[in-house]
Amino acid sequence: MNRIFETPLYPYTRSADQDALSAPHHRVVVVGAGPVGLAAAIDLALQGVEVLVLDENDKVSFGSRAICFAKRPLEILDRLGAGQRMVDKGVVWNLGRVFFRDREVYSFNLLPESGHRRPAFINLQQYYFEKFLVDRLREIEAEGAPIELRGMNRVEAVGLHPDHVHLEITTPEGPYELTCDWLIACDGARSPIRGMLGLDFVGKVFEDNFLIADVVMEADFPTERWFWFDPPFNPGQSALLHKQPDNVWRIDFQLGWNIDRKEELKPENIDRRLRAMLGEDIRYELEWSSIYTFQCRRMEKFRHGRVIFAGDSAHQVSPFGARGANSGLQDADNLCWKLRLVIEGKAPESLLDSYDVERIQAADENILNSTRSTEFITPKSEISRIFRDAVLDLSEHHEFARPLVNSGRLSVPAVHDGSPLNGPDALFGAPARTRPGAPATDAPLGQGFLLDRLGNRFVLLALGTEAPERLEEQGIIAEGLTVAPSQIGKELRERYLGEAPSAVYLIRPDQHVVARWPAFDETATRAALNRATARS
Amino acid sequence: MSELNLTPNIPDPDDFYAELLAAHEGLTKAESDALNARLILILANHIGDRKLLSAAIEAARAAGQE
Numbered sequence: 343m344n345r346i347f348e349t350p351l352y353p354y355t356r357s358a359d360q361d362a363l364s365a366p367h368h369r370v371v372v373v374g375a376g377p378v379g380l381a382a383a384i385d386l387a388l389q390g391v392e393v394l395v396l397d398e399n400d401k402v403s404f405g406s407r408a409i410c411f412a413k414r415p416l417e418i419l420d421r422l423g424a425g426q427r428m429v430d431k432g433v434v435w436n437l438g439r440v441f442f443r444d445r446e447v448y449s450f451n452l453l454p455e456s457g458h459r460r461p462a463f464i465n466l467q468q469y470y471f472e473k474f475l476v477d478r479l480r481e482i483e484a485e486g487a488p489i490e491l492r493g494m495n496r497v498e499a500v501g502l503h504p505d506h507v508h509l510e511i512t513t514p515e516g517p518y519e520l521t522c523d524w525l526i527a528c529d530g531a532r533s534p535i536r537g538m539l540g541l542d543f544v545g546k547v548f549e550d551n552f553l554i555a556d557v558v559m560e561a562d563f564p565t566e567r568w569f570w571f572d573p574p575f576n577p578g579q580s581a582l583l584h585k586q587p588d589n590v591w592r593i594d595f596q597l598g599w600n601i602d603r604k605e606e607l608k609p610e611n612i613d614r615r616l617r618a619m620l621g622e623d624i625r626y627e628l629e630w631s632s633i634y635t636f637q638c639r640r641m642e643k644f645r646h647g648r649v650i651f652a653g654d655s656a657h658q659v660s661p662f663g664a665r666g667a668n669s670g671l672q673d674a675d676n677l678c679w680k681l682r683l684v685i686e687g688k689a690p691e692s693l694l695d696s697y698d699v700e701r702i703q704a705a706d707e708n709i710l711n712s713t714r715s716t717e718f719i720t721p722k723s724e725i726s727r728i729f730r731d732a733v734l735d736l737s738e739h740h741e742f743a744r745p746l747v748n749s750g751r752l753s754v755p756a757v758h759d760g761s762p763l764n765g766p767d768a769l770f771g772a773p774a775r776t777r778p779g780a781p782a783t784d785a786p787l788g789q790g791f792l793l794d795r796l797g798n799r800f801v802l803l804a805l806g807t808e809a810p811e812r813l814e815e816q817g818i819i820a821e822g823l824t825v826a827p828s829q830i831g832k833e834l835r836e837r838y839l840g841e842a843p844s845a846v847y848l849i850r851p852d853q854h855v856v857a858r859w860p861a862f863d864e865t866a867t868r869a870a871l872n873r874a875t876a877r878s
Numbered sequence: 879m880s881e882l883n884l885t886p887n888i889p890d891p892d893d894f895y896a897e898l899l900a901a902h903e904g905l906t907k908a909e910s911d912a913l914n915a916r917l918i919l920i921l922a923n924h925i926g927d928r929k930l931l932s933a934a935i936e937a938a939r940a941a942g943q944e
């Protein structure tokens with residue numbers, strides 16, 4: 343049985359900071375070594391920004407928790423140098439089956455679009471995800487990146503000042519204090535920092551409970567996702583079966599609202615449920631079980647002066663659609679390059695307000711999607727259930743009803759339409775998917791992929807025309823990536839040119855499109871660079 | 879794009895109405911509700927046009943108000 347989550351991964355060691363006479367100062371402190379805090383810290387350190395990560399624990403997430411990681415977060419991890427190990431370990435699935443009552447109503451093949459380096463998503467236990475990020479952190483630390491991770495360091499108090507943040511921390515060897523220029527609060531849904539600052543976290547609680555059981559079994563089920571509505575073994579409720587690496591299966595039983603948590607969690611009761619679902623003679627080992635209630639909520643603002651919230655501390659969604667960690671990684675992606683430019687004095691602090699605008703837009707989209715899935719899975723009224731069941735009955739016979747079945751919508755990145763950072767969309771006949779505000783879509787390029795050539799800096803992507811190799815605008819550099827006509831493959835053409843014969847795209851360090859034109863225009867590019875860094 | 883047609887459009891109204899009711903004959907309330915829901919979904923899919931569907935929902939809603 344896998345007990346990675348019971349082994350200390352970053353055990354406590356005493357830091358010189360604890361013996362300092364006055365509070366030592368750090369550039370950026372990240373509170374929380376969950377998926378989001380680790381990704382943010384790695385991102386900053388790779389960009390040369392000094393960062394200290396504090397976690398009250400010294401282990402990876404307990405139990406599997408998140409298991410589905412979507413394509414965009416994998417691309418972000420590629421930029422951080424941690425994508426390949428996730429994909430190597432992860433399980434890829436394409437076939438899903440939907441059951442209603444006692445029968446299978448349909449199956450679907452996701453048939454992901456080709457010409458992307460990464461699959462639509464992978465299944466991977468959150469503990470592996472976090473472990474691989476800690477491994478990556480150790481790697482870059484060894485290479486000299488300015489990063490440090492301290493386990494068993496709990497933040498107890500936060501003082502917010504105009505030019506710094508003051509922290510009180512407890513450790514197994516007693517308390518100490520620190521100051522920093524910027525604090526990124528990645529301390530999870532219950533965010534103690536949010537509480538310390540007296541900030542709100544409003545939204546909707548769903549009156550429902552879900553029992554999650556991760557079991558290890560040598561089963562001959564195929565690598566597919568099975569979702570049951572109202573099955574005989576869990577009448578009136580839903581259930582989900584999903585494969586993870588190492589023969590771990592995620593089983594998810596909806597329980598309803600009025601339940602006895604303690605009773606439900608007794609191994610003999612979980613056993614009874616598992617046998618009813620999978621057959622009397624199954625052999626398995628229970629790795630982890632837990633009961634969840636779900637909420638959809640977010641903070642009104644993610645940035646509060648020098649404290650910036652990212653991940654679950656800023657927003658929480660129901661797990662249907664796997665948007666928690668996936669969207670948290672995109673928060674980090676969005677924030678880090680902006681913070682670096684502000685720290686380097688190349689952009690005004692107001693650039694950070696665009697983090698609020700863009701990530702609140704994304705959070706609202708995620709909350710909307712996950713609320714809709716929850717409504718379908720747990721109809722809130724009689725008529726809602728009547729329509730839900732009608733959709734499922736029809737889906738067995740008619741293809742048209744299948745897109746209405748909602749057992750969770752795949753997490754896709756938000757397109758930041760209307761972002762204050764966007765520049766002109768001046769490319770006639772170009773595809774909508776790569777418009778300003780959109781994350782750059784991957785496509786094969788040469789022996790590799792386009793996204794591997796973008797990120798961490800502004801890039802001027804020139805297709806069938808030319809852009810300068812380097813353009814500097816008041817300390818901000820854009821690097822040219824010119825692709826000769828002979829190198830433009832079918833996907834690159836479809837995804838970036840459409841009807842247009844040539845194009846120049848300005849792309850942000852987080853791989854989102856700023857602006858696009860038919861040809862390089864120096865004045866327009868300089869203006870767009872200034873706009874994308876909140877300098878105009 | 880066409881507008882939502884709220885003028886008579888069914889060639890044989892009495893016959894259609896009888897057929898609609900006949901489909902519900904012998905059904906329990908729950909079965910009838912389910913049938914109606916399936917029928918609405920089939921018709922909505924046939925129309926497809928989102929603006930027309932919104933107009934239809936609004937027309938149905940408005941007509942039920944005192």
Ligand SMILES: Cc1cc2nc3c(=O)[nH]c(=O)nc-3n(C[C@H](O)[C@H](O)[C@H](O)COP(=O)(O)OP(=O)(O)OC[C@H]3O[C@@H](n4cnc5c(N)ncnc54)[C@H](O)[C@@H]3O)c2cc1C
Nearest residue numbers: 374376377378398408409410497530653654664666667668
């Ligand atoms: C059953 C379940 C299934 C899920 N499935 C998916 C899925 O398939 N895909 C997906 O994307 N998401 C999924 N999620 C959501 C996902 O687990 C979370 O969104 C994700 O863990 C959030 O990461 P985070 O880094 O923001 O916070 P967390 O992972 O909660 O990390 C917070 C960290 O902060 C530390 N901390 C807290 N307080 C302090 C303090 N005072 N001082 C120092 N450290 C502190 C904690 O020790 C912890 O390590 C699922 C969640 C659940 C419960």
